[in-house]
Amino acid sequence: MRTWIAALALLASPAQAESVLAARTLRAQTIVTAQDLVVKDVEIVGAARSIDEIIGRETRIALYAGRPVRPGDVGPPAVVERNQIVPLVFDRGGLRITSEGRSLMRAGPGERIRVMNLASRITVMGRVRADGRVFVSEQE
Structure with a gap:
């Protein structure tokens, strides 16, 4: 019976989510690499959940070390420049x-x-x- 209750307690506890944070400060228009990111076992609303969705993308704004990286903060690398x-x-x-x-x-x-x-x-x-x-x- 105790094993059953212990199993239920494990299932009832909330799952821990991961969030992607900037490992260092990145200027806008920087291509993001794996070394620029860190994954923490904490759920941050709006933060990217996987580094795979961020690596190889270009920062649209400055990203500060220790701050969450949101999917809207990055985009595809630019192929068209302003005034081109x-x-x-x-x-x-x-x-x-x-x-x-x-x-x-x-x-x-x-x-x-x-x-x-x-x-x-x-x-x-x-x-x-x-x-x-x-x-x-x-x-x-």
Whole structure:
């Protein structure tokens, strides 16, 4: 009977979660490596749970030593810099229009950015591709 009660007590206790913390202070726009992170056996709301989701990503803000790393604090490494001239592509239903644009933001693949079309001077939203092209659609 005591073994049964002990087993129930173990099952009833809350599971300890892990949180990812910065091992040292990292400046914004730094690619995160395994040496930059430490995992602690403490649950911090909003903190990343696995270093695998953080390693190889780029810091969007400064990360301070001992502070939790949140998934929104990092993103894909930038392929487009602010003020960079980028190919701007509108592709829909067999119609493809290509123009040059000036990126108004810094971004990585999959992120949405504002780009000024150099021909019309109109600012549009688009999604960055891995090769640096920015695709614009009506929904963007």
